[in-house]
Amino acid sequence: MQLKQSKRQNVKLRLGISGPSGFGKTHSALLLAFGMTQDWSKIAVIDSENSSASLYSDLGNFNVLDLQAPYSPERYNQAIEICEKSGIEVIVIDSITHEWQGKGGCLQIHEQLGGRFQDWAKVTPRHQSFIDKILQSTCHIITTARTKIDYSLDVGSNGRTKVMKHGTKEITREGFEYELTVNFELINDQHLAKSSKDRTGLFMNKPEFVISAKTGEKLLKWCNAEPVTSKDVIEKINSTLSVSELTKLYNENPSFQQALNQQFRDKKQQLENLVKPSNFSSNGISKSSQQSSQ
Numbered sequence: 001m002q003l004k005q006s007k008r009q010n011v012k013l014r015l016g017i018s019g020p021s022g023f024g025k026t027h028s029a030l031l032l033a034f035g036m037t038q039d040w041s042k043i044a045v046i047d048s049e050n051s052s053a054s055l056y057s058d059l060g061n062f063n064v065l066d067l068q069a070p071y072s073p074e075r076y077n078q079a080i081e082i083c084e085k086s087g088i089e090v091i092v093i094d095s096i097t098h099e100w101q102g103k104g105g106c107l108q109i110h111e112q113l114g115g116r117f118q119d120w121a122k123v124t125p126r127h128q129s130f131i132d133k134i135l136q137s138t139c140h141i142i143t144t145a146r147t148k149i150d151y152s153l154d155v156g157s158n159g160r161t162k163v164m165k166h167g168t169k170e171i172t173r174e175g176f177e178y179e180l181t182v183n184f185e186l187i188n189d190q191h192l193a194k195s196s197k198d199r200t201g202l203f204m205n206k207p208e209f210v211i212s213a214k215t216g217e218k219l220l221k222w223c224n225a226e227p228v229t230s231k232d233v234i235e236k237i238n239s240t241l242s243v244s245e246l247t248k249l250y251n252e253n254p255s256f257q258q259a260l261n262q263q264f265r266d267k268k269q270q271l272e273n274l275v276k277p278s279n280f281s282s283n284g285i286s287k288s289s290q291q292s293s294q
Helices: 025-037 050-060 075-084 097-101 106-112 117-135 214-222 231-237 243-252 260-275 287-294
Strands: 014-019 043-047 063-066 088-095 140-155 161-170 182-186 192-198
Touching: 014 025, 014 097, 014 192, 014 260, 025 050, 025 088, 025 140, 025 161, 025 214, 043 050, 043 075, 063 075, 075 117, 088 243, 097 106, 097 117, 106 117, 161 243, 182 243, 231 260
Parallel strands: 014 140, 014 182, 043 063, 043 088, 088 140
Antiparallel strands: 140 161, 182 192
16 A cells, blocks of 8 residues: 555546436537547447437448446446446446336346345345446446436424425435546437536536537546646635635636635735725825835
């Protein structure tokens, strides 16, 4: 074992795109992949959606691996290995929902074992092998997942039971989103997307947008960029000349907002003091400058 300084080096992205059927998951994933490679032949789609990826063959000569039932974790793992050995740079898994809920997927495997709680001890390791295969892949991987409306039965203050809607939920095992670098949620059939998980800081808390090849280019640039350190941000804070410039710097570095909060506040106060009329004498020279020259 050896300690080493952390670096963003040879990062392989794990991206997720979720949404209901017809919202453009496959199309968005393909455009995202092309933006990362600029070469359609370096993209492969593991297609469990009845060859739906082939509907977009007019986009370019990407590769397709049609995956038929049973949709066991092992068959997905085998498909990923085939893509890796073929020199593929970006693998699109369209979709991971079948590995969980499809014919021969984890839920059916569990049911066939008896459907008891203890039967998950045999299913969970198989599902985890699929997750590990994605995380350890030598390729960038984009996954798509179907979503459904999430409901619950709650008891109101009047003692009556009522149905509560909690938004959408991905049809896969809970917690998969936490393994991803970025997860995009398609919110309507106009292909508008928002980020529900973002370790890059590029998309979180930003307005909805349409995923394009430019999105992939931006992500690849993040992968290859030298990581920004707190020292870099502090130097930029000290060199800012206006509050608007400081605000822009703050928004561009969400990962340092909490750690360097005091530095941002002190610099903002300093800049605001510079433009206060009370800090200037009648001849236009700042009082602090006069005092330093005396």
